[in-house]
Amino acid sequence: MPKLLYNYIIDLKYNFQEILIFFFFALLLFRFVEYLRHNREFFKKVSKIHGPPGLPIIGNAYIFLRNSADYMKTIEKLYYQYPKICKIWLGPNKTYCLLSDPEYIKIVLTNPKAIDKSDVYETITEVFGPGILTAPAKIWKPHRRAISPSFNKNILDSFVNIFAQASAEFVKRLREVGNKKDYDWSIFAKRYSLDVSCKTIIGVDLNINYAKPRGDDLGHAIEMINYYGTIKHLKVWYQVAAIYKFSSVKRIFEKYTKRFNKITTLAVGEKLHQLKENVDAVYSETEEKKRIPDLLELIYKNPIFTEESLIYEVNTFLAASMDTTGMVICTLFIMLAMHPDIQQKVYDEVIDAVGLTGEIESSNLVKMKYTERAIKESLRLFPPVVTFGRTITEDIDLGDIIIPKGMMAMVIPSILHRDPKYWKDPLTFNPDRFLLEEKSKRHPCTYIPFSYGARNCIGKYYAFQNLKTLTATVIREFKMCTSYKSVEEIEFSLQAVLTLTHGVKLWFEPRT
Numbered sequence: 001m002p003k004l005l006y007n008y009i010i011d012l013k014y015n016f017q018e019i020l021i022f023f024f025f026a027l028l029l030f031r032f033v034e035y036l037r038h039n040r041e042f043f044k045k046v047s048k049i050h051g052p053p054g055l056p057i058i059g060n061a062y063i064f065l066r067n068s069a070d071y072m073k074t075i076e077k078l079y080y081q082y083p084k085i086c087k088i089w090l091g092p093n094k095t096y097c098l099l100s101d102p103e104y105i106k107i108v109l110t111n112p113k114a115i116d117k118s119d120v121y122e123t124i125t126e127v128f129g130p131g132i133l134t135a136p137a138k139i140w141k142p143h144r145r146a147i148s149p150s151f152n153k154n155i156l157d158s159f160v161n162i163f164a165q166a167s168a169e170f171v172k173r174l175r176e177v178g179n180k181k182d183y184d185w186s187i188f189a190k191r192y193s194l195d196v197s198c199k200t201i202i203g204v205d206l207n208i209n210y211a212k213p214r215g216d217d218l219g220h221a222i223e224m225i226n227y228y229g230t231i232k233h234l235k236v237w238y239q240v241a242a243i244y245k246f247s248s249v250k251r252i253f254e255k256y257t258k259r260f261n262k263i264t265t266l267a268v269g270e271k272l273h274q275l276k277e278n279v280d281a282v283y284s285e286t287e288e289k290k291r292i293p294d295l296l297e298l299i300y301k302n303p304i305f306t307e308e309s310l311i312y313e314v315n316t317f318l319a320a321s322m323d324t325t326g327m328v329i330c331t332l333f334i335m336l337a338m339h340p341d342i343q344q345k346v347y348d349e350v351i352d353a354v355g356l357t358g359e360i361e362s363s364n365l366v367k368m369k370y371t372e373r374a375i376k377e378s379l380r381l382f383p384p385v386v387t388f389g390r391t392i393t394e395d396i397d398l399g400d401i402i403i404p405k406g407m408m409a410m411v412i413p414s415i416l417h418r419d420p421k422y423w424k425d426p427l428t429f430n431p432d433r434f435l436l437e438e439k440s441k442r443h444p445c446t447y448i449p450f451s452y453g454a455r456n457c458i459g460k461y462y463a464f465q466n467l468k469t470l471t472a473t474v475i476r477e478f479k480m481c482t483s484y485k486s487v488e489e490i491e492f493s494l495q496a497v498l499t500l501t502h503g504v505k506l507w508f509e510p511r512t
């Protein structure tokens with residue numbers, strides 16, 4: 001090839017590359033300008049909400065390029081730096097407002113324009129399907145209506161028997177390993193919680209393994225899903241589909257998602273088969289009295305549910321109850337261990353209500369008012385659901401400011417519950433904050449461990465009955481001890497459910 005022609009082709013090739021690059025950036029700029037023009041109204045409204053200055057395209061994402069323990073500190077800083085409401089940009093389609101004013105929180109959480117969940121729940125939906133925790137408003141409404149009657153007081157009180165039996169198993173295990181100081185009690189507590197959930201929700205015993213927690217598939221799968229789901233969400237680079245697609249995080253996450261779904265699909269399928277076979281079963285009066293129908297049995301006949309949607313709901317209940325309740329068990333026991341005087345009061349109340357060996361029933365749980373206040377105070381300092389969010393589907397007027405349609409509202413109970421503006425000596429563990437006369441002095445949205453409004457936690461009463469039963473069973477036989485000295489020492493990180501950074505430093509000494 002003559003040299004001249006060769007040079008000409010090389011030049012053309014490079015020019016062609018330059019032209020391509022030029023067009024690529026021109027297109028990007030054009031799309032960005034179009035995006036700004038199209039969303040002019042939105043940006044105008046958003047600009048009235050204060051927040052940290054953002055960079056073009058990535059907004060405030062640069063602030064969060066750290067690990068999840070630092071995320072909490074960064075968000076806390078923003079919470080106090082921009083009072084009442086703070087705007088946070090995490091890219092062109094991710095505009096959040098962090099709400100810290102209780103009245104704003106109430107307006108949003110009770111607003112029909114804020115029923116849909118925010119993008120924080122995408123990963124949970126991927127795993128568990130659109131159960132009522134994550135479902136969009138049009139599925140959520142009829143499903144919640146159909147499920148709610150099964151969460152009535154009588155039915156949940158009938159579960160106390162199951163909680164008491166499982167608590168006795170828990171205590172049996174404590175007798176064997178309770179004095180171990182380096183034992184991972186969070187796994188143990190979560191196994192207890194999963195065990196009772198399987199028995200009350202699907203009515204099956206999946207042989208949740210207390211003795212060898214890591215060997216049990218279902219519980220381990222949920223933990224892995226939580227862990228890798230959080231990594232996926234918090235590490236900004238995994239938001240780039242191409243990076244996530246080829247990552248080991250995706251591979252492991254999918255492996256455990258499959259494992260979890262295989263187990264629950266099988267269990268629900270078998271249970272539905274059994275229910276359909278026994279549909280005409282007639283029970284004698286005494287049998288009927290003894291029978292404790294599980295939640296699946298109570299809802300499966302409703303025609304709005306398909307077998308697939310029942311699996312989604314069961315998945316949701318298992319996931320929503322295991323880690324939350326498990327974590328409260330740990331933080332409540334740590335708090336009691338750290339405050340021997342309060343532990344003694346709970347012990348005295350339990351002995352008054354049920355004696356040293358009496359059976360625990362719903363009728364004596366009602367008497368445990370101080371224990372209930374201790375659980376509430378523990379939920380104040382350590383709300384297991386660290387954050388929750390809503391997508392705003394129409395503009396919401398907060399009185400002095402508007403949250404525009406398309407924004408996502410976030411609430412962080414773990415920060416709100418320690419805000420000195422609403423809580424005197426916020427880091428002091430004091431169950432008497434929940435005496436009626438004290439409670440009536442506060443705005444209802446200064447304390448929201450179970451959220452607020454139509455999409456609040458459906459399992460709140462269930463959780464209290466369960467926690468009271470377990471606490472009463474354990475405290476009758478053991479003194480709870482911890483090496484934590486103060487609330488300040490107990491750090492936690494921002495995962496789907498609160499996780500203690502330095503572990504659960506608990507052990508149990510038999511009462512003699």
Ligand code: HEM
Pocket residue numbers: 117132133134144316317320321324325328383384385388389448449450451454455456457458459460462463
């Ligand atoms: C102490 C334990 C618990 C805490 C702190 C807790 C907390 C919460 C919170 C904060 C929400 C709202 C999340 C949001 O707004 O996005 C929620 C929703 C939910 N929780 Fe719980 N939960 C607990 C136990 C349970 C239990 C035991 C069950 C089931 C047996 C359960 C089932 C649900 C369900 C199904 C939802 C979704 C409700 C809806 O959107 O209609 N939770 N929970």
